[in-house]
Amino acid sequence: METLLSRTLNGFPTFMCFWTVFCSGCHGGEMDFIFDAESYGNIYSNKSNLNGFCERKMKVSSMDLWSVSTEDVIAEFPIDPIKENYVRRVKSCIFSLVYPTPFTSAVQLVAVSEDVLENLLDLHLSVAETNAFLQFVSGGKTMPGSVPLAHRYGGHQFGAWAGQLGDGRAHLIGTYINRYGERWELQLKGSGRTPYSRSGDGRAVLRSSVREFLCSEAMHYLGIPSSRAASLVVSNDAVWRDQFYNGNLKKERGAIVLRVAKSWFRIGSLEIVAQYGEIDLLRELVDFIIEEHFLSISRSDPNKVLAFFSSVVSQTANLIALWMSVGFAHGVCNTDNFSLLSITIDYGPFGFMERYDADYVPNTSDDGGRYKIGNQANVGMFNLNKLLVALKPLMDTRQRQLASQVLGGFPDLYYQRFTELFRAKLGFLGEREQDLTLIASFLNLMEDTKPDFTMTFRQLSEITREQLQNLSIPQEYFALYDLSQHKKFPDWVALYLQRLKSSPGDSDPERRQRMTGINPIYVLRNWMAESAVRKAEMNDFSEVHLLQKVLRRPFHAQKIAERAGYSQRPPSWAKEVKVSCSS
Incomplete structure (x- = not known):
């Protein structure tokens, strides 16, 4: 090995x-x-390198002036000849034509991504206040020119070939070419049964939809390639889920996320x-x-x-x-x-x-x-x-x-x-032979002491060289303080400071600025998402909005986030939070 x-x-x-x-x-x-x-x-x-770039194409303020189309994929690939919507093995095609199933109860808009609407889809934010938008993002209305499709794919799940899988609760509702010439595929998730639903009901619940909406946007702002989330809606339609597969069936509320990506093609x-x-x-x-x-x-x-x-x-x-x-x-x-x-x-x-x-x-x-x-x-x-x-x-x-x-x-x-990446997280400029030792030994110290991962790197970014040299770690730097209790921490600090000095002209303020630009202070921890979900299930979407705002600036300390404890030790109940494949 x-x-x-x-x-x-x-x-x-x-x-x-x-x-x-x-x-x-x-x-x-x-x-x-x-x-x-x-x-x-x-x-x-x-x-700037894309064809079709047009700065003059402005954001639109009415859904009547905006359109999407699936013509490009329909023209390119054979479509499933069977138009009826029932579960079956599909052959010799990439997509099946199938329309979303609208909710039977009233639909409520939970949140939208301003960046996705305005900068990816050329929609003025005011559009989100219209009924036409609500109908569109909840699967209640199909845009002219759009022929909704469900994608056929397979996959290896947990190491074994699972055969046909496919979009069992998602619909590709169109492709949009924006003012920058970028091609974006819009997909509703939780929008009803398709030929690929197997034994599922084609729905997604509010619990998982809040998590997807927040995390896809959070990952984008962390600089990690990700699909995006344009909107999140919730209904009062009952969706039954056994969340932890333990026989405890529970009624939850159906929700839909409008997801956006350059492509939804995957290995499967x-x-x-x-x-x-x-x-x-x-x-x-x-x-x-x-x-x-x-x-x-x-x-x-x-x-x-x-x-x-x-x-x-x-x-x-x-x-x-x-x-x-x-x-x-x-x-x-x-x-x-x-x-x-x-x-x-x-x-x-x-x-x-x-x-x-x-x-x-x-x-x-x-x-x-x-x-x-x-x-x-x-x-x-x-x-x-x-x-x-x-x-x-x-x-x-x-x-x-x-x-x-x-x-x-x-x-x-x-x-x-x-x-x-870890060179940058530790604030190193250039490459030195001892970098591998410093990275690996730092991770070993973390393995032994198990401090908070995010806050250890963040607090190392904020602490001064003088404090490190004196081994004076303030207790409010709780993660770094936990790490400093390791008997080998002083030896590591000595090597670390020596490595920092090997970059002439690199001042400590520059080092700290550099490190705080790559080591986030806020990530979407499961307990934070769970707190937002619990409130959302009571029709209180305030924490969804709070997290959405905070996670747009994950590298900057924010008073509202500090008041919520997002950079502190997790609350005592956080260790009880569990998530599963159920959604």
Whole structure:
């Protein structure tokens, strides 16, 4: 078993879990061939380089002046010929035509994202006050030109092939090209049954919808690629859920989130057509994804599938390293939840780690701890291997061999990005040989003392060099104070201060400013989301709005957030909060 950190760490035990241990046989030796994803361009393209850019296209103040369409995908792919909405195995298509099911009770708007409405969808914020908008985002009204679709995909769930999955409670209601030329796909989640609902009712409950709305926006403002949430509505329709699968069925309220992403295609989108031998359709889908979202890869390039795979490998390594840098555990890292654009999607039983623990599992449904935070990179590599299996029919023997080498380089890509991020979190400029020792030993100290992950890095960002040198840690810096109780903390501080001094001209105020710009003070902890959910279930949406406001500026101390205790030790009841796959 080879670890990514096999070096001797100056007497500190090597902390393998958080750096990630990769299974033997997956990580080969030196590679003869590596695709550099940057040579193919970043899939998150600069606005100024996009066709159709039009600054003069203004935000609209009426839904009558705004439209979306699904014509691009309908024109590109075969659509399920069966139009009736019943659960079935669907073949030889990418989408089924199916309309949302409106709620039967009155619908209430809980929250909107001003940024998404105004800067992604070109809608003036006043539109959100109209009944037309409420009908649109609750599935009660279909826009002219929109033919709602449910996406067919499969996936490996908890390591096993689960067969056909698909959008069982989501509807793609249109694509919108905004004033920057950006293409955004709009999807309602919780909008009713589809052919892919299996035994489900096609609904989402308020509890999970509040969490998805808040976390997708929070991740965006943390600088982590993510789907966005435009709106959240709630009804009085009864939705029955056994939240913890213990026989305790409970009536909850149905809710819908309008989600926005550049694309909702995921690894499972390719797996399903490959598994059932629909190779022409697989080729058609891959060509479409490359042409729409990987703009630097030419459709005529004979190595385009290899280039596409290489880019996904690189971007997935980056995404998981970013998750780790803020202590985020996805909770359900199945292949049907891994975006081909390497953005965070499908927020279910996620969690931001509080007490530092590489074995942290946010999902009570994950009995075996497969998706614990310290295993996310391993799971990422497993999922990318399933992507490679799906793509192999489109590659010749040589390309398959090269793709296997690219996959073999995933641990190094992840390790490199992880190291870059944690260098920055510790305030280092440039690269020094001792950086790896300092990072790993700091994580080892955290493993032993289990301080709050977010606040340890934040308080290290705020404390002065003089306080560190004197080992004078104020008790209000509770996380760093907990860490300082470790007997090896003074030794680490001495090495840390010596490393900081190795960057001439770098002042302590500059170091602190730099670190507070990358180490957040606020993340969406499960207890914070739970507090907002409990109030929302009583029709009090004040904490949803408060968290929405606070999480837009996660790196800045805010009086309203401090009054709410968002940067303090969690309340005593926080350890009782549990989340599951039920939503």
